[in-house]
Amino acid sequence: MIEIKNVSQRFKGPSGPVDAIRNVSLSIKKGEIFGIIGRSGAGKSTLVRTINLLNRPTEGQILLDGQNMMSLSASALREERRHIGMIFQHFNLLSSRTVFDNIALPLELAGVPRETIRTKVNALLELVDLAAQANRYPAQISGGQKQRVGIARALANDPKVLLSDEATSALDPETTRSILELLKRINKELGLTIVLITHQMEVIKMICDRVAVMEAGEVIEHGNVLDVFRAPKHPVTRSMIGDVIAMELPKGVQEFVRTRLAQTREGHGEDHLLRLAFVGHDAEEPVLSEVARRFGLDFNILHGQIDEIQEQAFGSLALLVRGPAAQVEQAKAYLRTRNVTVEELDHVATAD
Ligand SMILES: Nc1ncnc2c1ncn2[C@@H]1O[C@H](COP(=O)(O)OP(=O)(O)O)[C@@H](O)[C@H]1O
Ligand SMILES: [Mg+2]
Structure with a gap:
């Protein structure tokens, strides 16, 4: 459903050009949870931002359901982006809006009638288990609850895809687990395709179906999570799996x-x-x-x-x-x- 074809991204850095992504091709299937793992600076965020063209790649193509994203007009792209949800490490909530109003925001922007918004937001609050916090402000809820708001907001416009950029990286291990369980449940119940970026192999191990490993802008290895854990090929992959499963000798x-x-x-x-x-x-x-x-x-x-x-x-x-x-x-x-x-x-x- 998402085809990333020969995508490269070059930025102008202070000391010359930076090749953040080098000729990456990946094919993400409908309904799967696809993980992208790599160390800091590997190019993960840049890559995921090319999917909704928040970064317009220097070279290559992005196809979403067969549609070439790069050839869309500005208004068609805006419409298409509505159906790509995104969640972030630091939640990006509006502090002046309540939980309810944060989730309602994308619906308001899409011009959805008030009554429909109310019904929809209430259902989303139930889904992410936040009905009791509806009238609180972001400053009054925990990090895990903030991410649940972020998830509900991302789901408001019934996205085809959910992009998650280090969504659990600011959370403690227990909260991370509960957020990952929520993402898995949403994936199963709604059949939602999720592209999940992380630097933690633990996250990949817990919920992903397939994984791509990135290093210095390149995908160095990809496959089924079980296969990659069973026989990691690249030393970087081995070392990251070693964080979870001690593969190296004491x-x-x-x-x-x-x-x-x-x-x-x-x-x-x-x-x-x-x-x-x-x-x-x-x-x-x-x-x-x-x-x-x-x-x-x-x-x-x-x-x-x-x-x-x-x-x-x-x-x-x-x-x-x-x-x-x-x-x-x-x-x-x-x-x-x-x-x-x-x-x-x-x-x-x-x-x-
Ligand atoms: N807008 C930008 N301008 C210049 N360089 C950038 C920009 N965005 C990212 N980079 C560089 O691209 C590389 C990859 O960054 P990023 O995609 O954020 O990696 P990751 O998310 O894996 O940590 C880094 O070297 C980063 O400094
Ligand atoms: Mg990043």
Whole structure:
């Protein structure tokens, strides 16, 4: 439903041009929650602002439901923007308006009759659980409640898409969770497509279906959240996943493992470092002990964690396996037949 095609954005900076986005192409499907993650300055906000043309890209195309956004007249673009909701890190509420009137604002701007506005805003207040706060002012409510107002306001004109730029970054973890649950519920109940920007992998893990990872203006990796967590390709992705799931070995173990692997490389050791990832029921089966028995291998579990992604159990495990290389190869092949992603590492990644 949203096609971002070969989009580049160059800004004039104080010390020369800045390439905020470099040739990005992404295709976002109707009804999904699509996450865009990256470090600060990666180009996320610039990219999401090109979707509603708050930034007009230097190059490339934006198609929304097949319509080329760049070719719209000023008035057609204004109309189209009404159907793209947006929420922000700092909520952007009007402090002189009550909760009710903040949510009503986009409807007033669209010239909706008073009575319809009342009905609509009351329904939205129910949806975001703020009916009791309708007559309060932004200064009188909590950060989480302010973001709920922001969400209700963004939904007022029945958008096709909701763009969320770091909407939970100013909130504590518990409030973040409740806002993410609300977004997920809206996504499910209204079938609303959500494009969600964040610098926290935790947010991606909790509600996104697919994810794109950005670094220095480029999309360096994208795919299903489960697949990316299972087998991240780019070091930046690995390090960001490492924030959530400790994929790198604890420092204390690193030296020991490094020595063992060096001995194996030099031909007088039999140690192999494996990283396994498994999903769903596979995570619950005693596959490991079976493999150890079957192939006559010794396993030393260095690090492990079971997590939940998209309501499925997701396990990651680092093992030092001792045994002949041929047996280890067979064990790896066997594990793959059991839906376990296996990666043999011949070096020890450092934790930072
Ligand atoms: N209007 C602008 N003028 C000049 N440079 C900008 C402008 N907006 C963003 N940038 C630069 O573009 C890069 C990407 O910024 P941004 O999209 O805000 O990243 P993110 O949201 O991932 O933190 C940064 O180097 C930033 O300084
Ligand atoms: Mg940003």
